[in-house]
Amino acid sequence: xxxxxxxASSDARTTEDIFTGVSQHMPTGRVFGGQVLAQAxxxxxxxxxxxxxxxxxHGYFLRPGDSTSGLTFSVDRIHDGRSFSTRRTQAxxxxxxxxxxxxxxxREAPGLEHRAAMPDGVPAPERIDxxxxxxxxxxxMTRRFFADNPIELRHVSSPIYLAVDGEQVAxxxxxxxxxxxxxxxxxxxxxxxxxxxxxxxQESVLRAHGIAWSQPGLKVASLDHAMWWHRPGRVDDWLxxxxxxPSARGGRGLSTGRIYTREGELIASVAQEIMVRVPAAD
Numbered sequence: 001x002x003x004x005x006x007x008a009s010s011d012a013r014t015t016e017d018i019f020t021g022v023s024q025h026m027p028t029g030r031v032f033g034g035q036v037l038a039q040a041x042x043x044x045x046x047x048x049x050x051x052x053x054x055x056x057x058h059g060y061f062l063r064p065g066d067s068t069s070g071l072t073f074s075v076d077r078i079h080d081g082r083s084f085s086t087r088r089t090q091a092x093x094x095x096x097x098x099x100x101x102x103x104x105x106x107r108e109a110p111g112l113e114h115r116a117a118m119p120d121g122v123p124a125p126e127r128i129d130x131x132x133x134x135x136x137x138x139x140x141m142t143r144r145f146f147a148d149n150p151i152e153l154r155h156v157s158s159p160i161y162l163a164v165d166g167e168q169v170a171x172x173x174x175x176x177x178x179x180x181x182x183x184x185x186x187x188x189x190x191x192x193x194x195x196x197x198x199x200x201x202q203e204s205v206l207r208a209h210g211i212a213w214s215q216p217g218l219k220v221a222s223l224d225h226a227m228w229w230h231r232p233g234r235v236d237d238w239l240x241x242x243x244x245x246p247s248a249r250g251g252r253g254l255s256t257g258r259i260y261t262r263e264g265e266l267i268a269s270v271a272q273e274i275m276v277r278v279p280a281a282d
Contacts, residue, residue, distance in 0.1 A: 001150040002182060004035055005042055005191050007073065017075040019043045023067040024150075031065030031098070033222045034198030036091050038191045040101045043073035044087035045187050052085050052105040054190050058226045059101035069093050083107050115230070115266040116258060118240060124262070125175035125238045128154040135162060151196055152179050160203055161213045170208035171244035174200045178236045192235040197227055197257070197270045204245040205253030205276060217279035223252070226271045233259075233267035251276055 003022065010018035021039050023031050037059050045054060065071070076088040084106050091099040131146050131153055156173040158165040176196055182188060202220055211218065233239065243257040257270040 001035075001178070001192065001195060002188075005038060005188065005195070007039060007042055007046070009046070017043070017047050017077070019046060019073040019075070021071050021073065023065070023069070023071065026067040029067055031067050031071075032198070033061055033099075033225065034195040036061075036065060036071065036099045037101065037198065037225055037227075038195035039071065040073060040089040040091055040099060041103060041194050042187075042191045043075050044089045044101075044103050045105070045191075047075050047077055047087060048085055048105055051107050053108055053186075054229055055104055055106050056226070056228045057101055057103040057194070058224070059099060060224045061099055061222050063096065063098040064221070065091075065093055065098045071098075078102075083109070118260040118264040118266070119173065119242060122156055122173055122240060125154050125177075128156065128175065130154060131159055131161070134159060150179055151199060152177055153199065155200075160207055160211075163212050163214075164207055164210045168208055168210045170204050170246075171242075172200075172204055172207055173243065174241045175238050176200075176241055177238045181236045186232055189233065189235050190229055193229070193233070193239075193259070193268060194227055196235060196239075196241075197259070197268065198222065198225065198272070200241065201243055201255045201257050201270060201272050202253070202274050204243045204255050205248050205274060208245055208248065209278075211276075211278060215278070217277075219275070219277035221275045223273045223275055228269045229267070230269065231265055231267045233261050233265065238262045239267070248276070 004024050007019040007021045026032055072092045074090045078088055079086040084104055086104050089101045090097050154175040240260045241257055243255055245253055245255045247254050252273055253276050254273050259268040260266055
């Protein structure tokens with residue numbers, strides 16, 4: 001994950017800032033959406049002074065990316081004001097855009113403050129088994145994929161990779177953290193949080209209808225992604241990702257999420273709409 005977030009700057013002199021990056025290996029051959037949106041945030045931040053902090057981003061997944069090919073990021077410096085800066089980042093492969101994002105950055109200042117409380121009664125992550133332990137029937141290659149993932153996930157309810165156990169509800173909560181400690185750079189932690197925000201966010205839509213990831217013929221694709229960073233937080237300590245789906249219709253489902261530290265600080269909010277195709281429902 002750290003390697004893919006370490007973008008290289010282009011020496012080309014153009015009206016835009018150009019950066020290049022690589023993709024992590026994915027068994028599907030498609031670029032992980034969280035990776036490209038995190039890289040887009042990193043590229044935009046490279047054009048800003050250290051006192052400008054990302055507070056929101058809105059992005060669209062335009063085409064599936066090829067995880068065996070590199071990526072190019074073009075950043076437009078749209079606006080720089082006294083308190084806020086705006087950047088547009090486009091991700092390209094083979095000269096074709098695959099992701100487009102506009103992000104806003106601010107010079108932080110004191111002001112009003114409140115936050116939604118973390119849900120009560122959520123078991124600590126130490127009391128929940130890892131995905132590998134909760135899915136003993138996994139194929140060895142699938143088990144290795146989970147074990148090699150840079151992010152450790154622990155579903156408060158059961159995972160839905162093989163089956164949806166229990167009540168079919170449009171909400172869930174997942175503990176997550178990086179498997180290893182990462183450097184203290186706040187920008188790196190914000191980018192990594194963007195990477196993590198695309199993990200499991202789709203599942204509240206699927207869980208509501210009893211659909212497991214393994215269902216034959218299931219097709220899911222992220223259409224867009226929005227994120228708001230509220231407070232600083234470390235991604236190498238446990239974070240609780242509380243998710244719910246308020247609506248699904250016409251082959252599209254909306255999911256929202258709130259990310260808390262284990263002490264109850266709300267550090268980010270997320271929204272994503274997905275395309276869902278279920279052959280059995282046709």
